[in-house]
Amino acid sequence: MSQSLEAVSLECVRGDRRLFSDVGFALEPGELLHVTGRNGSGKTTLLRMVCGLVRPQTGMVCWGGKPVSTLGDEFFRQLTFVGHLNAIKDELTGRENLMVEAALRGNPVSESQAASALSRMGLKGHDRLPAKVLSQGQRRRTALARLLLADTPLWVLDEPFVALDVHAVETLQHAIAEHVAADGMVVLTTHQEVPIKAGRKRTLHMGGSGTGVAA
Amino acid sequence: MSQSLEAVSLECVRGDRRLFSDVGFALEPGELLHVTGRNGSGKTTLLRMVCGLVRPQTGMVCWGGKPVSTLGDEFFRQLTFVGHLNAIKDELTGRENLMVEAALRGNPVSESQAASALSRMGLKGHDRLPAKVLSQGQRRRTALARLLLADTPLWVLDEPFVALDVHAVETLQHAIAEHVAADGMVVLTTHQEVPIKAGRKRTLHMGGSGTGVAA
């Protein structure tokens, strides 16, 4: 069942500031939404709103036509989110991190699956170290390896390329392009370019007033 | 008195791994050292070693020919370090952060100086908000504004461009180039390009064995 993601006239107020208002977009399978904007324009907040982590002041986010706030688990089952925090446990090794997270999702993966996802992210030989000792970039890679194991249609990625070196950036760009080509959906923010092979790319620019109807 | 920075056959062992060995470089006023390398190759560790935060297994770091471990404060007075943590207090506003830090250094700055540094970093209008509510990029900008106030010859910057948007990247590149042109020294890591107007740029590539004599 292929679903669509839609945001309708979202508004966010933080403190005294109206961060954004009347932001909307619609995303079909096989599409990528690149959220751009200056620092502090509200990209992270928008992404968290899409995931149901932040409640919009007005407006709503819909999945397959239904508001995600009423869908609950049903929506989360379609979603993989990589925030700007890596969400990996320092005490666990890379493999264990992936396995534990998959088990909690309800789709357990085997150790060899986890290992192969990590080695695709260029972490071969580092996947049995506790995450604590990894470098910034290695930690980011571990967090992103989750995407290679997920079979959810919707990926939401907040600055996924941060701290990655050129190799890793390439690998990730490739993975994203493949996901889109396979009728997946991606919402991401980044200050870099995101080339995709197939599918459609939309851009949503945040900032200024009357922002945000996706082009 | 213009001094030089020199690192002599540094070695670092972490856990069971020899992260790097026999790394050395020499940096004169008006030079920039760009430390490159894959994720996990030891760039952050090297920079912290230069600042005296990590003790090398063998080798040493010298300032003006003397080991920094014996120089203590004298060396720190020449150094501004921006690590991958931003070192700003959530409770304080941007201005207060800069002022408090400068006061502790022993070179107090006035509120208007702090405000102008922040506005040069594009934070005009955000410099009275508690840092807690700022976005990732805005926080990074606040941390970097320190550089504009510092009058130390040596800057050590760990991935300063992370989370910055294109405007901010440009501003910072400009500031770095100016510092180098004014006979300053910069050691930085980044996966991006760093154009400078005047002075000399060296590159130190970490990774592989026998790494690291600066070209």
Next chain:
Amino acid sequence: MFAVTGMVRRDVILAMRRRADVLTTLFFFVIVAALFPLGIGPEMATLRIMGPGVLWVAALLASMLSLGRMFAADYADGTLEQMLVLPQPLSLLVLGKVVAHWLGSGLPLVLLSPVLGLQYGLAPDVLKVLVISLLLGTPVLSLIGAIGAALTLGLRGGGVLVALLVLPLYVPVLIFGAGAVEAHSSGLGGEGHLSLLGAFLLMALALSPWAAATALRISLD
């Protein structure tokens, strides 16, 4: 149900990696229990009267101190955020975390309490009631504590703020827990107190995972 067990497994593995945590809660309990005779003087008669109260207060403080651990690490590294977007009821995940917290901070105290009780000269049957009261009471402390920990997530000085929030709700548990032992040792039978503790436990089981889950959603907004 699966969400609960999965979470418990995860947190128990993490606790095993950091065995120091569990051990230090235990040591804290032991040390507080040992401090009192130092602060007050070693008269056996006084100690016997104070014993149950001191042990209960020590257990309460130990449990409260370890509340900080319940969500803080997950919050800081972003795994809590991920938990909120897992396709599982959040309240069950929270229940799992609470159970794991109790296994690491409540259960060891319960198991250790008879030994410390002996030090205060408590009789065997009194010790039995002490253990039962702690067995019923410490999970309530973890459950209530979860709400406080979730509410104060990420606030500076949260450790002390959480104390302020949960202590008022801990007080009844303390009163009936220590009261059960006292009632028993004075020949009254502590059944009434114990069944009230049981009632607290059921009530907390029913309400607190839900309240803590709501608090988490609020704290991460």
Next chain:
Amino acid sequence: MFAVTGMVRRDVILAMRRRADVLTTLFFFVIVAALFPLGIGPEMATLRIMGPGVLWVAALLASMLSLGRMFAADYADGTLEQMLVLPQPLSLLVLGKVVAHWLGSGLPLVLLSPVLGLQYGLAPDVLKVLVISLLLGTPVLSLIGAIGAALTLGLRGGGVLVALLVLPLYVPVLIFGAGAVEAHSSGLGGEGHLSLLGAFLLMALALSPWAAATALRISLD
């Protein structure tokens, strides 16, 4: 010297921004002091004996609980790293942080203790000795605590681990602090105890900033 005052100023400003921190330490103290009569029973004679001990233990716990705040925030946001590369002697910066910590967590307790002492039925002259003993003792707690807090920096479960590390060193302070009050109220005169406390204070002032600074360098390596 400038490093000390600058640091104190900074930390006091930060504490003012989060007034809740100071208030909650106070509340914690009050609540613990109020819990004991609950756990132990309300006999005035017993309470009067226990009073000084309980207040001292409560002050010790409150001070210990707030240790987490001393370096943790600075560590997490990277300002501690910056402190290490400041052109100032680290031990003086640490001393500044300790003083600020005491102003926010020790001094208020000292000021509040007479009120709580009244609740335990202590006589005015006993209260005076209590206040003096706390005035000498709580800075020692902050100073010793700084070493523990610095050593456990960034370790998960640090809150409990730090308790384990500092409690053994706290015990003598507790014994002589509570002992001073007891000695006085039993007519022996607490001067001996108090001057020992003073000796502890001077010793801690001389050694602990240096030890804590070294511990910080180790923790950040």
Next chain:
Amino acid sequence: MKPRQKRFALVAIGLVALAGAGTLVVNAMRSNLVFFFSPSDVMEGKAPHNKAFRLGGLVEAGSVQRQADGLTVHFVVTDMKKSVPVAYKGILPDMFSEGQGAVAQGRMGADGTFTASEVLAKHDEKYMPPEVADALERAGKDPSKGQHPGGQPGGMPSGMQNGGA
């Protein structure tokens, strides 16, 4: 399970737990959770034996005897069924008087006398001017018995009757 069923199951489990809690509370109320013990409790051996406890009831009319030292007092505490003699040395609260409620803290002696270390006065929930009380008394009603049909028998302050019922 569908999400809706899941939620329903969770709510049902919660309700069952709450019902269980209710049952336990009722059960607890039936056993004694008390601030003090009545003389009947003491006589039936329900009160602690070698430990301090609180004894509560009415001070029997005409039972108060002051010793020559002016400080030691003997009186009898009763709940209209059983009574216990009490000895106390110290200052009594102003409200302490015969026919009034009192709560004494102390231990039972071997001779059957309760030695109190502290005596608290307990009063009932009735407030009226003295004239009304007189009038009621003249009409043959004990004023402390209450003007309501549901008034307490035996003139006990109501709190003293329901030993946790």
Next chain:
Amino acid sequence: MAIHWTKYSAPSAFYPMAGRSLPWLAAGTLLLTAVGVYMGLFSAPTDYKQGEAYRIMFIHVPAAWMSMWLYIVMAAYAGLGLVYNTRMAHMLAAATAPTGAIFAFLALWTGAFWGRPMWGAWWVWDARLTSELILFFLYLGVMALRAAIDDRQRADRASALLALVGVVNVPIIYFSVKWWNTLHQGATIDFSGSKMDRSMLWPMLILTVAFWLYSFVTIFLRARCEILERERHAEWVGELLDNRG
């Protein structure tokens, strides 16, 4: 009903309404307090048992009642705010807490003051006294939590949740004297009537109404400040401030 109460859930409507009613409420508070205090001190007779000391009751009982009632009010607003996400409800909950805390403190303090002559003890750990103390700490907890959180929405919702959790304590306070054997007296006034002479009952009831009006006054005042602060960028606040000059 002719008045649409829901309309006042908008801050812009609540603000002037509260402003208009404040003088009346304040006048009522002063008047009833004066009458109540006069009656309590002079026209109410001496009690047949407690003598004059019982007059503390005229403060103690209304304060105790209000402390419990305001907690319920606060929790109700908190619940409304959580469920319907209305700003006004959160502001009212925030404004209610300090008044409630003051009354709880007053009840504790007058109770202790009264207990000394009546019972012979300032304080005992019986169920009524303990649960009222817990109420006081819950108020403090709600306020401290709110103060500790910078983000206003999070502060609102977090303290609302805490207020709701604490509501279990209120019935415990009320029924504690029934369920347990307490040193505190049982209910004088309950749903079956009063065991108090009319001449004493009236001043107490009048003072209760006075305290109630006082709560309105302080809560409205605080809510108005809160509104101005939170809505200072709203158009209507701008107009309001302009009109003032």
